[in-house]
Amino acid sequence: MPTAPRSRCLVCRTGWAVTRGRCADCYTPWEQRSQHGQKITRRQRERFRTAVLRRDPVCRACGEADATEADHVIPVADGGSLHDVANGQGLCHACHDIKTRAENASRNTRRARRSP
Structure with missing residues (x-):
């Protein structure tokens, strides 16, 4: 059975x-274990979303868009x-996208600095 050829490291290109x-x-493992492994039901997620959007309609x-x-x-x-719910805030799609991209970039930068 054929297997994929070995590939070079994406970071240093030598190993x-x-x-x-x-x-x-x-290879650097994550800084800490993600809490996404927690079990959350669809109902709990919907309750969180409903409560946050009811509290923050704008x-x-x-401060302009719904x-x-x-x-x-x-x-x-x-x-x-x-x-x-205290850790929640209502955002429009554009602002949520900007915030998420900035957080991911920051997390990736921190992670890259830790690697040798």
Whole structure:
């Protein structure tokens, strides 16, 4: 049975990829365990969304558009509460997209600095 050819590390390009496209020297595990592994039902998610959007009918970031998305103020991946409405804010789609991209870029930069 044919197998895929071995590939070079995506980071240093010298070692052979072992885990997630990186060699053993370049692979860095996540800073902390993600809370996305928690079990949350569809009903709990909908309750959170409904409560946040009822409290914030207008986008908290721009203050102009209707809030259509319930966002976590402190991201769950950074230790924010998954269920607590106090950790939620209503944002329009555009502002939510900007905030999420900035958080992901920041997290990736922190992670890249930690790798050798």
